[in-house]
Amino acid sequence: MPTSALTGSRLRERRLALGLKQADLARAAGVSASYLNLIEHNRRRIGGEMLARLAQALGIGTEALAEGAAGALLDDLRAAAAESLGVVRAEIDKTEDFAGRFPGWSGVLAAQHRRLGQLERAVSALNDRMTHDPHLSQALHEVLSAVSSVRSTAAILAESEDIDPVWRARFHGNLHQDSERLAVGAEALVAYLDGSGEAEEQGIAAPQEEIEAWLAGRGWRLDGAAGDEVAALASGAARVMARDLLARAGREALALPLEPFCAAWAGGLDPARIAARFGVSVLAVFRRAALLPGDAGAPGLVICDGSGTLVFRKPADGFALPRFGAACPLWPLYTALSRPGSPVTALVETAGRLPRRYRVQAFCETRFPQGFVGPEVREAGMLMAPFDGPPPPGVLLIGTTCRICPRTECAARREPSILSEGG
Amino acid sequence: MAAHVLLIEDEPHIAEAIRFILTRDGCRVSLHGGGPDAVKAVSTARPDVLILDVMLPGISGFDILSALRADPATEHLPVLMLTAKGQGRDREAAQRAGASLFISKPFSNAEILAAVRSLVAG
Numbered sequence: 001m002p003t004s005a006l007t008g009s010r011l012r013e014r015r016l017a018l019g020l021k022q023a024d025l026a027r028a029a030g031v032s033a034s035y036l037n038l039i040e041h042n043r044r045r046i047g048g049e050m051l052a053r054l055a056q057a058l059g060i061g062t063e064a065l066a067e068g069a070a071g072a073l074l075d076d077l078r079a080a081a082a083e084s085l086g087v088v089r090a091e092i093d094k095t096e097d098f099a100g101r102f103p104g105w106s107g108v109l110a111a112q113h114r115r116l117g118q119l120e121r122a123v124s125a126l127n128d129r130m131t132h133d134p135h136l137s138q139a140l141h142e143v144l145s146a147v148s149s150v151r152s153t154a155a156i157l158a159e160s161e162d163i164d165p166v167w168r169a170r171f172h173g174n175l176h177q178d179s180e181r182l183a184v185g186a187e188a189l190v191a192y193l194d195g196s197g198e199a200e201e202q203g204i205a206a207p208q209e210e211i212e213a214w215l216a217g218r219g220w221r222l223d224g225a226a227g228d229e230v231a232a233l234a235s236g237a238a239r240v241m242a243r244d245l246l247a248r249a250g251r252e253a254l255a256l257p258l259e260p261f262c263a264a265w266a267g268g269l270d271p272a273r274i275a276a277r278f279g280v281s282v283l284a285v286f287r288r289a290a291l292l293p294g295d296a297g298a299p300g301l302v303i304c305d306g307s308g309t310l311v312f313r314k315p316a317d318g319f320a321l322p323r324f325g326a327a328c329p330l331w332p333l334y335t336a337l338s339r340p341g342s343p344v345t346a347l348v349e350t351a352g353r354l355p356r357r358y359r360v361q362a363f364c365e366t367r368f369p370q371g372f373v374g375p376e377v378r379e380a381g382m383l384m385a386p387f388d389g390p391p392p393p394g395v396l397l398i399g400t401t402c403r404i405c406p407r408t409e410c411a412a413r414r415e416p417s418i419l420s421e422g423g
Numbered sequence: 424m425a426a427h428v429l430l431i432e433d434e435p436h437i438a439e440a441i442r443f444i445l446t447r448d449g450c451r452v453s454l455h456g457g458g459p460d461a462v463k464a465v466s467t468a469r470p471d472v473l474i475l476d477v478m479l480p481g482i483s484g485f486d487i488l489s490a491l492r493a494d495p496a497t498e499h500l501p502v503l504m505l506t507a508k509g510q511g512r513d514r515e516a517a518q519r520a521g522a523s524l525f526i527s528k529p530f531s532n533a534e535i536l537a538a539v540r541s542l543v544a545g
Contacts, residue, residue: 141478144507145434148529152440155532167443174436
């Protein structure tokens with residue numbers, strides 16, 4: 001059972017919650033009080049029998065003390081600290097200790113940081129929408145035109161005592177029509193803005209995040225996904241993306257029937273060979289593998305477009321994915337992006353106190369949707385599957401994103417890490 | 424002689440109201456709904472003042488104005504642009520394109536009258 005730097009902190013918190021003295025726990029677990037003190041302050045790693053004895057003495061299971069979803073929590077806390085550097089300096093080197101000692105407060109802080117990011121993006125999106133949204137611009141133009149006509153026409157009628165009856169009737173008719181038009185335009189505007197408000201109330205600013213939250217809620221499986229789920233998505237953009245996702249998944253499910261595909265996949269057949277066997281693209285094989293129904297061990301998958309922007313993020317257990325900004329430039333995903341059509345496979349090791357290893361397979365495909373005269377469109381994908389064997393030579397050391405990566409000597413670093421700045 | 428005002432506006436009720444008040448004020452008013460032949464219509468009509476809406480079908484008021492300013496025959500034509508209220512960029516664009524004056528919708532009849540009188544007087 002692997003342990004983490006948080007294990008000692010969790011032990012201490014549990015002991016204190018039970019009102020136990022250090023000496024009492026040490027005696028129950030068969031260790032010296034001084035050694036237990038080192039463990040509780042994360043100066044000694046423990047595992048196996050020692051961990052089991054301490055967990056038993058505390059009346060909890062060993063899994064409660066081991067690394068759980070702490071990786072993502074620590075990343076969130078470090079990101080929150082990084083964004084506050086100009087305002088207040090958090091004790092970044094104490095992040096793990098803080099998370100271990102105060103898991104509830106850590107969760108609150110991480111959740112508020114995520115919420116803040118969503119709200120900032122929502123404000124930015126709304127500002128951009130007011131400026132660039134053609135639908136909103138057209139709706140506003142409709143309302144303004146109708147109001148202009150009503151104002152001008154009403155003033156003529158009100159200020160002209162001697163207006164010709166024919167003109168008076170004509171202007172009355174114009175007023176009536178413009179009033180109707182104004183009512184329709186105003187309703188459409190309110191409905192449009194109300195629709196965007198729902199998305200903001202749910203804290204969803206980016207359609208991609210909304211899609212990923214929806215998929216995560218379904219366990220990253222699309223079997224049984226129905227149109228009413230798509231209709232329930234808050235933003236129109238997310239609904240469009242979800243429909244496209246479902247449509248493509250349906251086509252790929254037909255091209256890659258479940259049983260033969262699972263047999264090929266479980267048998268370790270290379271994705272490129274599976275693609276050739278079924279007459280599909282390699283990325284279709286990647287997507288099918290990542291979204292397999294009923295498979296808890298399905299690999300993680302990231303997909304990027306030609307600019308390197310991640311357009312799909314299904315995490316692998318323990319493989320932290322950046323939520324905003326660019327990912328680690330050393331990811332094999334980007335090697336594949338630079339070599340369309342060439343499979344890339346690598347063993348990678350993630351950064352952090354508890355590095356994890358993954359076998360990754362990456363591939364980039366090109367399309368020419370506008371023919372020979374149009375631009376080349378690239379899309380690259382990278383599958384990530386946990387690797388539990390001993391580390392072979394030549395493992396590639398990667399991170400999540402430079403800002404929170406502890407690899408200070410990385411040749412590909414593009415910006416300082418908050419960890420190297422010392423908080 | 425009555426000043427000739429050409430109004431390029433695709434909203435018929437707005438055009439009708441502006442024509443009514445300017446005609447009542449002694450102007451001769453021609454109407455054009457915009458579109459690709461609007462520039463030619465201005466050159467042909469040779470008005471004393473042009474009232475030009477920004478949002479027009481096909482070709483925008485800015486493009487029409489830019490084309491007029493590029494033509495020696497119309498580069499000094501007094502032009503009143505009708506922009507949308509709150510769109511500061513529209514006013515900046517109107518200035519850059521060479522508008523003599525601009526008024527935001529929804530405008531008052533008094534504003535239109537004052538602007539046209541000012542442009543007619545030179």
